[in-house]
Amino acid sequence: MIQGHYGEVASVITAVCWTITAVAFESAGRRIGSLSVNIIRLVIAFVLIGLYTSFSRGMFLPLDATREAWIWLTLSGMVGFVIGDLFLFQAYVEIGSRISMLIxxxxxxxxxxxxxxxxxxxxTLMDLLGMFITIGGIALVILVRGTTEEKKVELSHPIKGLFYAFIGALGQAFGLILSKYGMGDYNAFAATQIRIIAGIIGFAVVVTFAKSWGKIYESFKDFTAMRNTTIGAFFGPFLGVSFSLLAVQYTTTGVASTIMSINRILIIPVxxxxxxxxxxxxxxxxxxITVAGVSLLFM
Structure with missing residues (x-):
């Protein structure tokens, strides 16, 4: 049953991983801030992937990657991890992981x-219908009846948090496209490590400009936050991102994205x-409705 459907299975695993990691990072971000969570989880994920590839590939670092792979995957890491996740993690703090994942x-x-x-x-017409339904499902959640006659419709959540989540979506979308272009048939876990290296460098620059190294040092004293950040790092940039790259390697980006989108449903009971x-x-x-719209988009 599973044989021949590696991409689809990897997509389901990714959806589960992203559900766990969203909740873990929301909890950690509320305690130590989104910037601290971002850089700490990437360092943890870098070590985890390095240990894994040491056993599976015989090398801690992705030294066998081509120059072209390094260029495109580095760009992917900067766009997806630094820009996308910087805004997404702040959205977790502002509006919560459930609404952020919906956006x-x-x-x-x-x-x-x-x-x-x-x-x-x-x-196609089906693609356009899928987009319309997806946006309609999101609108149903974030728009409510206004409290005054002048405002017949208003947002149910802070606009800043919704905006951050949308920028996070842009980062993930472009990061995924760059990943697929740069990875080819290269090892998915090693490709993820290249993206993580780029992410660590990018966040190091951000933290330096923000003069936040002292705050990050203080974060290590918060056991609960560090525990949740470690859990998020394991299921997010280590397993989740690696399986997402494995998914797009074995199936189309559309099919993978559609299956991964079920985390919007999985996160509700969590x-x-x-x-x-x-x-x-x-x-x-x-x-x-949102998940149905995403599914129609790639039928």
Whole structure:
């Protein structure tokens, strides 16, 4: 059953991993800040992947990667990890991981539009319908009836957090495209390590300019935050990102993105159990509609 569907299975594993990592990083980010979580989790993931590739490939660093792979995967790491995750993790703090993940459902439509504009790929009527339904499902969750006659519709969450999540979606979409272009048939875990190296360098620059090294040092004293950051690093940039690259290596980006999008559904019961969030029926329906829209996009 699984044989011949490695990409699809990898996509399901990715969805589960991203559900766990979103909750872990939201919890850690609320305690020590999103910038600290970002750079610490990448360092942890770098070590984890290095240990894994030492056993699986006989080398700690991806020294066998081509120059072209290094260039494109480094760009992918800068765009996906530094720009995308910098905003996404702050969105976790502002509006929570559940709503942030829902906004991230715009990644497949953005990917499709980018491919249409830059690569000349065709957009069918079904693609456009899928985009419309995806945006409609998100709108159902983030828009509510206004409290005054002047405001018939208003946002249910802070606009700053929603904006951060959307920038995070842009970063992930472009990072995924750059990853697929640069990886080819290269080892997915080694490719992830190149992206992580780029991410660490990028965040080191950000932390230096923000003069936040002292705050990051203080973060190590918070046991709960470090535990959650480690859990997030294991299931996020180590397993999750590696399996996402494995997914796009064995199946189309569209199919992989569609299956990965089920984490918008998986995170609902987790948010209820872990953060004691009150989730309305409208929000559950909105999440289901969003996933349905993403699925239509790549049929």
């Amino acid at each position: 991230m459902a715009t990644v497949p439509p953005i990917t499709a539009l980018t491919s249409f504009i830059l690569m000349g790929e065709t957009l 948010s209820i159990l872990v953060f004691k969030e009150k989730v309305s029926m409208k929000e559950i329906i909105g999440a289901l």
